[in-house]
Each structure stands twice: as structure tokens, then as C-alpha cells.
Amino acid sequence: MRFMLFIHPGLPPSTEESLIPSLEAIGAMSRYNRQLHEAGVLLDVNGLHSPSAAVRISFPGGKPQVVDGPFAETKELVGGYWIIDVKSKAEAIEWAKRCPIDAEGPMIEVRQIFEISDFPPELQEAVWLG
Amino acid sequence: MTPANAARAAIEAVWRIESPRLIAALARMVRDVGLAEELAQDAFVAALEQWPADGVPDRPGAWLMQAAKRRAIDQLRRAERLRRKQEVVGRDAEAAEELAAADFEAALTEEIGDSLLRLVFTACHPVLAPEARVALTLRLLCGLTTEEIARAFLVPVATMAQRIVRAKRTLAEARVAFEVPAGPDLAPRLGAVLAVVYLVFNEGYAASAGEEWMRPELVNDALRLGRMLAELAPAEPEVHGLVALMELHASRMPARVSARGEAVLLLDQDRARWDRLLIRRGLAALERAQALKGPLGLYALQAAIAACHARAWRPEDTDWARIAALYDALAQVTPSPVVELNRAVAVGMAFGPAAGLELVDRLADEPALRAYPHLPAARADLLAKLGRRPEAVAELERAAGLSQNGRERALLQKRAAALQD
Numbered sequence: 001m002r003f004m005l006f007i008h009p010g011l012p013p014s015t016e017e018s019l020i021p022s023l024e025a026i027g028a029m030s031r032y033n034r035q036l037h038e039a040g041v042l043l044d045v046n047g048l049h050s051p052s053a054a055v056r057i058s059f060p061g062g063k064p065q066v067v068d069g070p071f072a073e074t075k076e077l078v079g080g081y082w083i084i085d086v087k088s089k090a091e092a093i094e095w096a097k098r099c100p101i102d103a104e105g106p107m108i109e110v111r112q113i114f115e116i117s118d119f120p121p122e123l124q125e126a127v128w129l130g
Numbered sequence: 131m132t133p134a135n136a137a138r139a140a141i142e143a144v145w146r147i148e149s150p151r152l153i154a155a156l157a158r159m160v161r162d163v164g165l166a167e168e169l170a171q172d173a174f175v176a177a178l179e180q181w182p183a184d185g186v187p188d189r190p191g192a193w194l195m196q197a198a199k200r201r202a203i204d205q206l207r208r209a210e211r212l213r214r215k216q217e218v219v220g221r222d223a224e225a226a227e228e229l230a231a232a233d234f235e236a237a238l239t240e241e242i243g244d245s246l247l248r249l250v251f252t253a254c255h256p257v258l259a260p261e262a263r264v265a266l267t268l269r270l271l272c273g274l275t276t277e278e279i280a281r282a283f284l285v286p287v288a289t290m291a292q293r294i295v296r297a298k299r300t301l302a303e304a305r306v307a308f309e310v311p312a313g314p315d316l317a318p319r320l321g322a323v324l325a326v327v328y329l330v331f332n333e334g335y336a337a338s339a340g341e342e343w344m345r346p347e348l349v350n351d352a353l354r355l356g357r358m359l360a361e362l363a364p365a366e367p368e369v370h371g372l373v374a375l376m377e378l379h380a381s382r383m384p385a386r387v388s389a390r391g392e393a394v395l396l397l398d399q400d401r402a403r404w405d406r407l408l409i410r411r412g413l414a415a416l417e418r419a420q421a422l423k424g425p426l427g428l429y430a431l432q433a434a435i436a437a438c439h440a441r442a443w444r445p446e447d448t449d450w451a452r453i454a455a456l457y458d459a460l461a462q463v464t465p466s467p468v469v470e471l472n473r474a475v476a477v478g479m480a481f482g483p484a485a486g487l488e489l490v491d492r493l494a495d496e497p498a499l500r501a502y503p504h505l506p507a508a509r510a511d512l513l514a515k516l517g518r519r520p521e522a523v524a525e526l527e528r529a530a531g532l533s534q535n536g537r538e539r540a541l542l543q544k545r546a547a548a549l550q551d
Contacts, residue, residue, distance in 0.1 A: 038243075039147065040357035043407055083407070085350060090139035091146055116384055124389045
């Protein structure tokens, strides 16, 4: 089963410079990534640029509308992600718990990635035909 | 999920993550893989008793190690008391004191990579029968339960439990040292390890038994094991070759079977369904293998062939001349009629069906291929391309008669019928 672990830094959009982590934090995060890698569960990992540079495209009335950041709400902004391949949701949670975060605010969200077999049979067929 | 079930799932997840390191570190301390596994198992049982009430500890690995250590010392002290009753002077008391003083927790971090590598080589030791190596590797390195292994290989749980017990006993009786082989022993022993991983992969990718075509769980276990091994032995090109081969083959899984469960052959697969993430990982692993010194081995060559397919966005873009050359190299590393047949098919694709047929016909009397359905099937394909339809139909019918797999047989019959229209 594949899971995506999103990290939400939980920072207000104005604290741009605080998005550049300390040397210590980078070291701890690298060790964590290495641990995932050595256990054979890590498929992919990436950090994302500051949410102030984000752009949102919504579709009011079915037409794309582009809105530039920064955005007021900060809680759900994504700072990066891991894709891991594990045996169960419980295992994905256990790995997420090991993430080296020692501050209030940041949060990790665990989401399962869809596989064809998760769809009902009639939808599977439709996905197949493309 | 009820709270009790959630707690159990969490403990099992911790076990999956921690048990290989725990068993490896314990085996290094007590110098006995079977005992190490039992101590780890006891610690797991203790966790199942305590954690649902107390919660999962902050450092679950260290907790399990402490529990295992206590258990190890208890056992030695009990053995000592028994000997004293028999008025034999024992060394167990001394050993127990040594263990009590030893830093088990440090063993979980210091040289843990080396301990894990020793565990891999021990689990795949040649004193064990191949199926015992597979069972022990899944048990010790993947944290699978005996029930899970039994289910994966479609044997009764009692049979699998027996197999594991016997394997541990064999290792103890043969006094197999807990070590990484060195010198001239390394290459063949590494070959044995890779063979175990590839066997697990293939059992999942092309299930030899049961109703299912593929068993993705086993494929994932093999991938996880292979990726782990690539970090434990990063200087070994064949480890990366095997990882590349498995990632590239696994990338095709979403396209290998239709929504109705029918098998779909490589050239008929919808390549948009191939898993791009796994292709990228497979190509990267192949590059790692190629960057290391020495000629490409068995696995790296097969991975290089798989990479030719992975790089072709459409079947007609496939670099068949390169594939033919790679099969040529593979035939030199591991001569086999099956490799020759694949080479003939690639030659047929690269240089025309007549050239392919000439090579296939040379294999006609090969005893090893007498009951091999892919020989007449490949011949049929080349004959059909040359416009020799009746002969092609006869070959497909012969292939269908030889096939052991119901789904494959249906596919061959369908192809024969299509040629008769």
C-alpha cells in the first residue's frame, strides 16, 4: 500500500525566512529520510517552495481562475511530502510518528494513494478503457 | 476499527519496522539466530500485553530490546540453576553477568547495518533448503508472521511453522557463524541471497500456484527486501541490478492483467498504465549498477533488457537490436535454451521474422524446451509474420496443449482462432 505523508509546517505566510530550516533540523530530517530509505519503504520525497509563491486555480462557473498567493489560511498549506510503500495504514502512521519534529505547529497528514483495485469493478473497467 | 484492534495494528506495525534490527542486534549479542528470534518474539508478546494499556512507548525499539535482554538473562540464569542442581560447574552464570553488563541498546544503532547483513547471509545460508531460506528471510528480515508466510506460499500454517523451526535448528546444529562471508565465498553466497529475493518476487509476479496471476504482497516484500539490501551492500553491482529488474518489472503490474482478470502480454499492454515512479527508480538503480566496476551480471543484464522496454513509450519504439545484443551477453553469463529463445525473438523483431525463425528452428530439438509452450508460441508468431498461417495455427495449438496455466491457454487459443478468420 502506498501512502503520501504531507507535512504542514503550520507557519503564518509572513514568516518567509523561517521556512529555511536550521542546519540541525536539516540533519535530523536527513537522518529520518535515510532511515526510511534503508528500511526499503521510501519511494519518493520532496520539499516544496514557500506557499507565498503558490498559485491557486479555481473553476468558478467552469472557467479557470488564477489567484496568486500568499493566502490567508496557513494550517493546510503543504511544505513537502514523502511517498512510502508499506504493509498497512498503521505502519504508515508509525513511520509518520518517527518524523523529527519537536515544535508545536507542524503536522503530518497521512493519506493513502489510490490503486486500481480500490475502485468498484465497473469503475475499474472504465479506468481501463481510459 | 475498535481501540483494541487499533492498538494491535499499531504494535504489529512497530514489529514490522523494528523486528529486523532487533533480531539482528540480538543475534550479534547472543550469537544464535534462532535464540535471537525467540527473544525478539517474547519481547513482542510482552508488548502485546502491555502496550494496549500503557500506550506505545516513545522509543518502541529500545523498549523491545530491553524486554528481550531481560528475557535472555533470565534464560541463562535458569540454565545455571539447572546445572547447579546437577552439580555441574556452569559457565552460564558468567555469561548471564556478561549479558547483564552488555549494552544491548547500543547494538541497535552501532554497526546495525553490519548486523543486518550478517542476518541476511545467515537466513540464506546454503546449509538450508531453498524453501527454508525463503521462509526464514521473510520471517527475520521482513517481519512477516508465520501465518502470513504460509498464506503467501499456500501451505498450511503448521507446515510453515515446522519449516521455520527446522531451519533454525539446522543453523544451530551446523554451527553456522553469524558473519558476512569474505574472499572467494562472497560471490556465491551473495548469489544465494539474491536468488532468495528474486524467488519471492517471482512467486508474486508470476504465481506458480493458486488462482491469482499475481500476488502483489509478495512483490512488495521482495522489493522492500531488495531496496534494503541495496543500502546494506551498496558496492555490489548485482544487488542494484536485481533491484532495477524488480522495480522495472513491477512497474508493468497495473497493465499486465485486464479488468476481467485476463493476462495481457508485454507488447499489448497499455503503456500509459505503467508505473512511472517505479520506472524512474528502476532506471536509477540500473545506473547505479552500471556505474560500479565490472561486467554486468545476470540481474543487471535482465534489468537492462527491461529498461529497453520501459524507455519505449510505444511498442514500435523498442530498441530490439540492443535487446538482442543484451540477450547475447546474457547467454554468455548464463547459457540456457530459454535465453536463446528470447534472443531469437528479439532478433526476429530487430532483423525480420526470417532471421528469428532461423534461430528458433535451431532450438527445435532442445530437450529442455520439449514441454515449453513458449517455443511453439514464438515460432507461431514468426510464421504468422511470414504469412505461413496454417503452420502458425498448428504451432499455437501445440503451445496451448503444453500450457499448464488456464489463462495462458485461453490466450493461445484466442490467437489461433484469430489467425483462422
